[in-house]
Amino acid sequence: MDGETVLDSLKAQFPDAITQSEIDPKPPYIVCANVSRDRIVDVCSYLKDELQFDRLSGITSVDFPDANKFEVVYLIASYEHSVMVKLNADVPRDDNPSIDTVTAVWWHANWYEREVHEMMGIYFNGHPEMTVLVLGDDMMGDWPLRKDYEMYPGRVDAKYPYEDDNVSIVGEWPLEKKPWPAKRYYLE
């Protein structure tokens, strides 16, 4: 069982739900795919029943306020073979973002979904117990990991205001040797 067989059988079974799939060329050779949010439970049960993916590694979420969406990421692995699958599902960023729960497929998805809910505000339909896990009771409703949550005035977040923003310049960085950092780190 390797990544290509998994990807081919997924694409054959769900031709309309799986888009933009690829296999990572570097180890651990993860099979990445985008899933539409209505069919997530079908895809996950197919993965568990037919292709023996019986361990869920984690569920996370990423916030994109500019593109007006959340992305929920599922990382799925197995005890029998060494293929790992990563599914990205888009959830629109409106007043009640929600997606179906996968606790019927994997029992241990319970706490991961609770944590995503209290950090980002995405509701999981059908979850048995949607309460706070890691935060205190008074912080439910704050959604701390969203990009518009202000921790303290003056905090600078990931979008650092450079002039040449959004351009990756690894490989063209000017190598000027400034005197004071050179004393701290070891040179050749």
Next chain:
Amino acid sequence: MVNKHDVKRRMRQLMDEYIHEPQQPDYVLDESEMMVHIGPQHPIQPGPFLIDLKLKGETVETAKLYMGYGHKGIEKILEGLTYIQGLPVTDRICYLSALSNNEAYVSSVERLLDIEPPERSQYIRVIMQELSRIQSHLLGIGEYATDLGFVTMFLYMIREREYVLGLIEDITGARITHAFPRFGGVREDIPDGWREKAVDVLAMVNEKCEMYKELFSDDSVYKMRTVGIGTLTKEDVIKVGLTGPALRAAGIDYDVRRVYPTLTYPDIDFKVQTAKNGDIFDRVMVRIAEIQESCWIIEQALDQMKPGPLFPEGLPFGRRTPSMRVPPGEAYVPVEDPRGEMAMYIRSDGTDKPYRVKIRGPAFSLMQGLPPMLENVYIADVPAIAASMDSCNSEADR
């Protein structure tokens, strides 16, 4: 810069208005039922969490676990720091095995940057990981022994652990929080004279592990308390989704060093330790066997290592990485922590700070699997079962 008075004002506001006690749910109790809280501070716990036990007579009917008493918000903090500034913060996620957390973070960022450390750095990283595994297992088994009342074993293991920490300190300079790997290599090379000292210390640890195995297997009272109690069969373990020694004690042969090999683990010959039943006795025996296996791995790595450079040629940003920009993408590289599979899912957007970091720790699933294990169990067995899982509370809470 942050205004100090604003911070103080907000802090006082928080303390006056928002801090109130967490609400416990109200159960309906019969005459013969009782509620026992093993509260946030308790002698058996290595870190704060709360377990509510509903007892009927002496057996536990249901158990419920509340965590979050050590939540620091590391994922949000890492979004505001550059990649190299975030490296010491990842040390403090699980303080008992700090080098595995560093390794997971650095491997993911190296995958995004598309660089690979040279061979000598990989061997040094393997050696540090195995040393960290030895000292974490020694402390874990020692704390489990304290919860049973076997305090002598704890003091023996702390004595060995101090020698191993001395070895780690000779290379990295710190006992617990190291920040040792760098993007593309490691910070320091092995000093002279370390190799002979390591061989002596590891021979001593190996010999003491034989003594511990005998101590644990010959005592009949200890066996009455641990054999057949807190069993997790293969189906239970797969349902809960565990990794690490708790999984291998049930008989499943799954180790991240074999399944997703990174660094130089394919060149090193080692055996994955398993056991047959999944009870408390087996989990402790698997950990002691893993200590001995790690000693063997370190000896092989020391023999196979050749002199060479620590960083690859032609790094675009040099070895100083304060404002290094990482190309956009996602990366996930799993690493074998002493407790299971540890990984960080890093999402970058081309700037010098990560966009989203998700820390996938093994202790989260260990804590999730604890309440179903405690059903229909005598209350006197609860400390032994909870401590034999060896979960690190600060890693689950982050």
Next chain:
Amino acid sequence: MAKDIRTPMQVITTTTSAIHEFLKRSPAQDIINWGRKNSLWFLTQPMGCCGVEMIATGCAHYDTDRFGIIPRCSPRQADVMVISGYVVRKYFPTLKRLYEQMPSPKWVICMGNCSISGGPFYQSYSTLQNIDEIFPVDVYIPGCPPRPEALIQGFVELQKKIKAKTDKGTMYGVR
């Protein structure tokens, strides 16, 4: 609320407390202080990374028992509370309750950067900074984490403070 704990003052209500107040101003207090400073029992409360160093200090190799310092598990049997690690908002009511359960005279030691000023987590929405505005702290031990020798030196400084009668644990002021 916060002000009352910060400046502990003895209120004379009973005969026993009046006797204690009389003794505090007499030379007998030196002997009482000598007894107290040589047997400081601390509460094991591992909250963070400094908790592991606190446990390692109490065991073999860096033995604190030679100074008379023993780790105790219950707050009712402890003299010193070592705030070892970050203080999280969810855990803070527990910390206050533990402090109130300790019988006086009681002292507080702040161990590590996280309890002094926030440490590496000062930018967080979930930790509290500046704990010394709530608890009367006697000794601050900086470090992240401080070495076990630094913790032993912290206890020795507390012993010197008790001998010089400048500590906040025995309440020398009268209201």
